[in-house]
Amino acid sequence: MLKLNLNQSRMNRLPNVSASLNYGINNGRSIDPYTNSYINQQLSSSNSGITASIPVFKGFQTQNSIQQASYNYQASKMELQQEKDNLTLNVILSFLQMMNDEDVLALTKKQIAVTEKQVERLDLLNKEGAIAPAVLYDMKGQYASDQLALINAGRALEMSKLTLSQYMNVPYDKNMQLDREGFDMKMELYDATADNIYAVALQGLAFVKAADLRTKAANKAIRVAAADLYPTLSLFGQLGTNYSSAARSSTAAGVTDVVTTDYVVVNGNNSPVITKQTNYNNQKIDFFKQYNNNLGTFFGVSLQVPIFSSFQSRTKVKLARLEEKRTSYVAENTRIQLRQAIEQAYLNMTTAWDRYKILGDQVTAFEESFRAAEIRFNLGALNSVEYLIVKNNLDRATVNLTSARYDYLLRTKVLDFYQGKLK
Secondary structure, eight states: HHHHHHHHHHHHTTTTTEEEEEEEOOSEEEEOOTOEEEEEEEEEEEEEEEEEEEEESTTTTTHHHHOOOOOHHHHHHHHHHHHHHHHHHHHHHHHHHHHHHHHHHHHHHHHHHHHHHHHHHHHHHTTOOOOOHHHHHHHHHHHHHHHHHHHHHHHHHHHHHHHHHHHHHHOOTOOOOOHHHHHHHOOOOOOOOOHHHHHHHHHHHHHHHHHHHHHHHHHHHHHHHHHHGGOEEEEEEEEEEETTTTTTEEEEEEEEEEEEEEEEEEEEEEEEEEEEEEEEEEOOOOHHHHHHHHHHEEEEEEEEEEEEEEEETHHHHHHHHHHHHHHHHHHHEEEEEEOOHHHHHHHHHHHHHHHHHHHHHHHHHHHHHHHHHHHHHHHHSHHHHHHHHHHHHHHHHHHHHHHHHHHHHHHHHHHHTTTOOOO
């Protein structure tokens, strides 16, 4: 629609051309449009014409309207691009979430496999009477908890598949598989500062450009409104013709002698005066011949000077200035919100990095602790409660580490988005 507005504003520089055709029937006393004399009869008449006018000066309204429409059109393109960029970011974040859920599901399967082996081992020992039954039941309870965790992890994965499918506008498929080839999984501290990211974002983000273009368009709108305060100069021309059913053409048919009422005295006698009279045949002039014969043109210059319009023009200017101020505030607020969002995203990234490093150390420690606990538990030197505590600590830490890895990657992709690196 804005593209159409832009095209129309450009075409407003072209002349305005219009044509008219009228046909009517008069009864009684009327003016014959062919002779401009009064007649008292039924009369059919027609007139037609073509009128053209072209603006010469309108207070630069046309030029400013073109620029205003151009800025609005460019702003709409930037806003569309921003929607595309937002969709790209959502797809990437959903992709990362699905990778995270796949890894969590794989970890959960490994954890339940370890518990399952312990259940099988303890079941044999219980049948032989080598352990107390409570030890077996503790392990079976843990196995049930691991199964619930597996169900929850599977549901989370399906939900992430559904979300990704919806963002990509494709039907949901539970057999969807991710192709991780080429996806950067490097875990290193992000090499940029919040100030640098903000400086790049100001130059590249589409919604910042859109806000500035809206402000420029509002500035041109002031000049468009102010054009009503200036005189308007235009050229015009008209071509017209007409037809009347009363129009006749006369053709000489001969000469005759006609006795008049005047006389002369000849030899004392009154002799009438005889004059010669030309006789004519009257014929109706056809429609198209009249239209051809009656063609006329008219050209001129029109100047309109605004004197008073109930302050409507000045009110339009004031409203346009208020709109420009509003759009400038929107542009300024856009920059403020962008800086705040980048600062928040950068803080989230650094926090996610610190969390990932700490959780990595925690997993290393719990892995060693679980290795020792499993040996002691298998030798009967550690009871089931203590063993399950150590195992659950490792399981939680491993899942948390996986989530922390993807959380950090997600935060870096958000910062990449602000710098225009996701295109």
